[in-house]
Amino acid sequence: MSEKVCTGQVCIVTGANSGIGYHTAKGLAEKGATVVMVVRNMDKGEIAMAEIKQESGSSSIYLMHCDVSDIASVDRFTDAFKERFMCLNVLINNAGAAFSKRHETEVGFEKTIATNYLGMFRLTHNLLPTLRETSPSRVINISSGMHKTGKINFDDIMMEKGYGSMKQYANSKLIVTTYTYALARRIVGTGVTANVVEPGFVATNLGTNMGGLRDRIAFAIVRPIQTSAEKGAETSIWAATASELEKVSGKTFAKKREASSADIAHDEEVQDKLWDWTLITLRGQPD
Numbered sequence: 494m495s496e497k498v499c500t501g502q503v504c505i506v507t508g509a510n511s512g513i514g515y516h517t518a519k520g521l522a523e524k525g526a527t528v529v530m531v532v533r534n535m536d537k538g539e540i541a542m543a544e545i546k547q548e549s550g551s552s553s554i555y556l557m558h559c560d561v562s563d564i565a566s567v568d569r570f571t572d573a574f575k576e577r578f579m580c581l582n583v584l585i586n587n588a589g590a591a592f593s594k595r596h597e598t599e600v601g602f603e604k605t606i607a608t609n610y611l612g613m614f615r616l617t618h619n620l621l622p623t624l625r626e627t628s629p630s631r632v633i634n635i636s637s638g639m640h641k642t643g644k645i646n647f648d649d650i651m652m653e654k655g656y657g658s659m660k661q662y663a664n665s666k667l668i669v670t671t672y673t674y675a676l677a678r679r680i681v682g683t684g685v686t687a688n689v690v691e692p693g694f695v696a697t698n699l700g701t702n703m704g705g706l707r708d709r710i711a712f713a714i715v716r717p718i719q720t721s722a723e724k725g726a727e728t729s730i731w732a733a734t735a736s737e738l739e740k741v742s743g744k745t746f747a748k749k750r751e752a753s754s755a756d757i758a759h760d761e762e763v764q765d766k767l768w769d770w771t772l773i774t775l776r777g778q779p780d
């Protein structure tokens with residue numbers, strides 16, 4: 494590509510090939526944004542992109558690879574993005590997962606924390622200079638109402654002792670919310686905002702992807718009360734585009750309005766401790 498892309502509102506959506514991310518990418522394309530779909534499985538991504546192009550009538554949709562649980566992959570993606578795009582108006586960190594059994598990444602990070610948080614942190618920080626240059630711009634991190642049942646145990650964030658899939662998922666989402674508030678404090682005055690979106694209880698592949706029979710049965714039981722992925726994407730699309738939110742930062746949104754979050758996420762000492770823990774944890778990762 495000879496010329497870098499900077500047309501329309503450039504929006505990144507991670508985990509854009511299915512569920513809430515797919516419908517977020519589609520909704521933004523329908524609103525005329527230039528959408529960068531970030532996926533770990535390019536074959537699934539190609540199919541999703543073709544569908545979105547056809548249904549939205551937009552050709553300003555791009556597909557890029559990133560496994561957010563892998564810091565080296567995150568770095569490769571952000572380098573490739575900066576090569577190709579001059580602007581970034583909206584970064585939606587949507588990719589997420591839960592794992593019935595404890596797994597570690599190649600570099601030894603527990604996989605829920607690596608996927609739902611560490612990749613998000615690195616990706617955002619690699620792209621902050623571009624977000625600043627493009628400001629006003631927005632970072633939107635997808636958390637969950639389940640964060641309220643989570644804990645941040647600084648002695649064992651990677652849950653080496655007593656792993657539980659739903660516990661660690663909730664912990665990772667509390668970390669996402671806390672991190673987003675910490676980020677919002679650090680970027681005041683830059684024209685970049687950072688907010689959390691909680692999509693609600695949505696019928697997607699989350700949970701059905703889990704290996705454990707107990708978790709899969711639990712998800713199957715609650716499926717009738719879940720909303721559609723299209724509905725689940727509405728708050729992300731609103732948070733990305735609503736003009737009244739241009740200067741709003743450090744908030745959580747659910748059902749297209751402000752929502753409360755766990756007290757601990759607002760604790761600045763905890764935020765700073767999490768920030769330091771993250772920098773120490775990511776130290777030694779290639780940069």
Ligand SMILES: NC(=O)c1ccc[n+]([C@@H]2O[C@H](COP(=O)([O-])OP(=O)(O)OC[C@H]3O[C@@H](n4cnc5c(N)ncnc54)[C@H](OP(=O)(O)O)[C@@H]3O)[C@@H](O)[C@H]2O)c1
Nearest residue numbers: 508511512513533560561562588589637694695697698699
């Ligand atoms: N569904 C709910 O009720 C609910 C409620 C609250 C919050 N959320 C959050 O909403 C977000 C979207 O989830 P969803 O419900 O739409 O589930 P989903 O259908 O499973 O979508 C998750 C997306 O993330 C991608 N992903 C997972 N691990 C990745 C990795 N290592 N690198 C890159 N992409 C990765 C998946 O890619 P593959 O297709 O390759 O697996 C998929 O595209 C998640 O952050 C989730 O925690 C969901």
